[in-house]
Amino acid sequence: MILPWHQKASEKLDKMIEQNHLPHALLITGVEKIGKFDFTQNLIQRLLCNNSSCGECEICKALNNDDPKIELDYSALIRRSHYPNLIYCRTELNDSGSMSKDIRVDQIRAFCESLGKTADTLQIGVIFYADQMNNNAANSLLKTLEEPRKNTLIILLAHNIDRLPMTILSRCQTIHISPSYDQEAAQWLGNQIDENSRQDFDVMQLLEGAHGVPHKALEDLQGDYFFRYQGWQNLLLEIAVTPTKISETEIFSDNELDVLKCLQHLISEGIKIKILNHDGANLELNKVIEKASFNHLFKLLDDTNRAISLSQTTVNMKLLLDNVLVVWSHITNLNKYPAITHFQEY
Numbered sequence: 001m002i003l004p005w006h007q008k009a010s011e012k013l014d015k016m017i018e019q020n021h022l023p024h025a026l027l028i029t030g031v032e033k034i035g036k037f038d039f040t041q042n043l044i045q046r047l048l049c050n051n052s053s054c055g056e057c058e059i060c061k062a063l064n065n066d067d068p069k070i071e072l073d074y075s076a077l078i079r080r081s082h083y084p085n086l087i088y089c090r091t092e093l094n095d096s097g098s099m100s101k102d103i104r105v106d107q108i109r110a111f112c113e114s115l116g117k118t119a120d121t122l123q124i125g126v127i128f129y130a131d132q133m134n135n136n137a138a139n140s141l142l143k144t145l146e147e148p149r150k151n152t153l154i155i156l157l158a159h160n161i162d163r164l165p166m167t168i169l170s171r172c173q174t175i176h177i178s179p180s181y182d183q184e185a186a187q188w189l190g191n192q193i194d195e196n197s198r199q200d201f202d203v204m205q206l207l208e209g210a211h212g213v214p215h216k217a218l219e220d221l222q223g224d225y226f227f228r229y230q231g232w233q234n235l236l237l238e239i240a241v242t243p244t245k246i247s248e249t250e251i252f253s254d255n256e257l258d259v260l261k262c263l264q265h266l267i268s269e270g271i272k273i274k275i276l277n278h279d280g281a282n283l284e285l286n287k288v289i290e291k292a293s294f295n296h297l298f299k300l301l302d303d304t305n306r307a308i309s310l311s312q313t314t315v316n317m318k319l320l321l322d323n324v325l326v327v328w329s330h331i332t333n334l335n336k337y338p339a340i341t342h343f344q345e346y
């Protein structure tokens, strides 16, 4: 079954298959938990089963028995599918007994070697996640990508294409799975939640809190993340209405990055409301947005994005969030947009 938020990506793929334009290397991208792996499994089944992914033939059964996501307690270079012409490459336990963070060059060598044999029928190699390949591994894969073989499809999955070298990117065709805030995705999410707890909150809000990633929303709900997120969102809105509330931000401690993402979402939603020129579902947000100028909202969104990207550095997140919040607390009555000084060091 195709998940509703995979529909667009799936249509793009359909077109490639129908027109016989499936490339030698396919890159499937999207944020964590968006479902890249399931999407890939569906594609593989579709390509290999002769009976439109019947689920009953020998090939479908072999594929269904694969579970390459499971962590092995011994080290391996690549994993073979129950179907003979399919292999997987992923981070594995290394010889010293700890989980490796990278996909290493010896793994990619084994992967390419295995795909190097001529095959009469389609052979497929999957790397998840390609943005975990170290430099040597990426270089080693490049050689194989440069000399595509007949009947061979390499599928790379990646969370973040910024971490892939241009040389690899330029040799792949990309299919991107985007987050979704539409009714179908919300309905899917609602169906996964049992009826009793569904009454406690709005499914669309849950989906928004998870940045449009339904599986992430389910995970958030299992922990208390969703309710904490609601708390942050409410306090952020209070701060914009009553700037003195900025002294009550203990609940943000140790969650600075998530709070910045929450603010990013509020501002983007706000800009959307302002452009469409009608009120959104969140009454408090409507009030704030009505009084804020486009110019300041866009600038603050930029700064918030920048703050989020700095979280990868050694920046003091608490100071950074405080600086962004000072601007946000005055967003309804700013005359001149202030420069956020903390950025200048980076």
Ligand SMILES: [Zn+2]
Binding pocket: 049, 050, 051, 052, 053, 054, 055, 056, 057, 058, 059, 060, 061
């Ligand atoms: Zn089948």
